[in-house]
Amino acid sequence: MxxxxxxxxxxxxxxxxxxxxxxxxxxxxxxxxxxxxxxxxxLEQWRRFVYCEAMAAGLLLGEVNHFPGQTTAQDPAVSPxxxxxxxxxxxxxxxxxxxxxxxxxxxxxxxxxxxxxxxxxxxxxxxxxxxxxxxxxxxxxxxxxxxxxxxxxxxxxxxxxxxxxxxEALQHLMSIHFSCAALGRSLLQQQRPAMLYFVFNRQLVAVVVAHDLERGEFVAQVPYYPPLQSPADFTPEVCGQIVADAAGWSLAQLQASPAAAAAAAxxxxxxxxxxxxxxxxxxxxxxxxxxxxxxxxxxxxxxxxxxxxxxxxxxxxxxxxxxxxxxxxxxxxxxxxxxAVRVPQALGLDPQAAGLASRLASAAPLPAGVGRARRGSEHPAAAARGPAGDPGLGAELEAAVSQEDLGVAYQQGAVATEGAAMRDSAASGSGVGGSVSAGRGSPYVPSTEVGGRLPHCWLEMLGQDGQQQQLVSSLDLATASSLGLNMLLVCSGSEGACSSWMAGGQQLQQQGWPVKVLHILPQGSIVTQSGQSQDDGGPPEEFCVSNPEQLACLVCDE
Ligand SMILES: Cc1cc2nc3c(=O)[nH]c(=O)nc-3n(C[C@H](O)[C@H](O)[C@H](O)COP(=O)(O)OP(=O)(O)OC[C@H]3O[C@@H](n4cnc5c(N)ncnc54)[C@H](O)[C@@H]3O)c2cc1C
Structure with a gap:
């Protein structure tokens, strides 16, 4: 239920x-x-983060393409x-x-x-x-x-x-949902499409998520500083002005919904x-x-x-x-x-400093502005631009599309026992209970570490005639079917070397265990149980069992 x-x-x-x-x-x-x-x-509509004075107007301070050289958002080497x-x-x-x-x-x-x-x-x-x-x-x-x-x-x-x-909260944020189909169209026509717009101008600092440029659907996030400010300050009029300033667009054409408050903690x-x-x-x-x-x-x-x-x-x-x-x-x-806050910091708009100022000033009866940036003598955009020809800070910002989600490995739990975790962590130099992924910006390295996601690779499923029937991901093989549990037993190496593991798996099947048994030949093809393959009699290269969450549960190599 x-x-x-x-x-x-x-x-x-x-x-x-x-x-x-x-x-x-x-x-x-x-x-x-x-x-x-x-x-x-x-992808063309969301591959970039744009740093600008306003979404549709003013200076373009920089941009980061998170999919350089890619025409799709898929990296077929790491995921299907x-x-x-x-x-x-x-x-x-x-x-x-x-x-x-x-x-x-x-x-x-x-x-x-x-x-x-x-x-x-x-x-x-x-x-x-x-x-x-x-x-x-x-x-x-x-x-x-x-x-x-x-x-x-x-x-x-x-x-x-x-x-x-x-x-405690790194920042308090108001989210304002707004829509304007004409703004979305204009951003596409101006060739300024992006997933995120980091906006810095004399009126405000904001991040705008472009949820859908064709539909013209956006959410602006602006910081606010309690106790000087509160969500109640974000009246419909204030929200309307914020989104107009962020968009660089006429207030009359923008429809803003009531704002929602959240703490970035x-x-x-x-x-x-x-x-x-x-x-x-x-x-x-x-x-x-x-x-x-x-x-x-x-x-x-x-x-x-x-x-x-x-x-x-x-x-x-x-x-x-x-x-x-x-x-x-x-x-x-x-x-x-x-x-992400390196950009406002470089512009002299340090959110932490603003928070501190807010706390210090909270005792004094100051009028509370809403989502406003510091008014400096220099235009904030100037600080982000480098010397002539220098793309500025945007050029050195790291791409945010990371693969940390793929590197997660459970160090203890249903599949990795404490002993295995200690052995693996000793090998990797990390402590038990320490980080479960390689950390920010680390490249994903496929591995069959127990408790980790089974690596993705493309496999050709062969019919009895040895012809390719289907191209599948190794992950597809470990997926639970019909809402039932199942385990995948994969043996890679020559047929002779794998025969005892394969026979063991088939015995489990006969006893009613929900086990799929697969044999991966060295050249990467799966042969059905009655298929033929060359047999060099060498030892199995790797034997691996995976659970319905597509995790490696047991790995034996030579
Ligand atoms: C502006 C914004 C941008 C975000 N961007 C991202 C992003 O890009 N990527 C990302 O991964 N995450 C993002 N998030 C976070 C993401 O939206 C949340 O992590 C996600 O919604 C959490 O899902 P949930 O089901 O746990 O909770 P919720 O989405 O909050 O759902 C909880 C549900 O429980 C219901 N409920 C509450 N109390 C009861 C009750 N007593 N009885 C019955 N039902 C109840 C509520 O009505 C609600 O429908 C973003 C969040 C916001 C606000």
Missing amino acids: VLERSQQLTQHPQAHYINNRTMEVFRGLPGLADQVAACSPP EPVTHLSQHRLLPLLLQQAQRLSAAHGGCADIRFGSAVTAVSNQTARRGSADGGSGAQQLVRCSYLVAADGAHSGIRALLGIALQGQ PVVAEEYCAWDGRVMLAGDAAHRFPPAGGFGMNTGIQDAHNLAWKLAALLSTYPTERRPVAQANAALSVSNWHE
């Missing part, structure tokens, strides 16, 4: 960047990854899926349809209810307050497990008394489970990151992927595996954040 308090899915765009690993999770569901990629705008840019409010209907379709195909196993809020939980019972017909009727729901995915202000987390650990719940593992936190209820690197929605979806196959048996390993990932992503988002 899924209980959603709202009557309908959110209309706010929110998240927009979908990383490789999330797309790989979608690939495991029928047609979903293709649908998401098809709904994403063309591209990263994508699709707003959360357009993604959610696709996920809901998918859940409804899968449910229908499995006897209506999912009961998804809108307008139904969880109002109380107890370790004997969970209560659901129904908003049906506005009656506010209470209904008692008994369940074996409860996944609290009720967002950053999780009421269930509060009811359980679970605290958040982390840093990296925090992780100190416990992921309560009541002997029967209540679990997932998504923003378990972690929150500053908006730098697109970790929020992606980490939440990957929590759900981890939980989904474990609900059957292995729930106790959920916090052991996923909490360190949230901690690592919190650290990554903080370093991304510091990278």
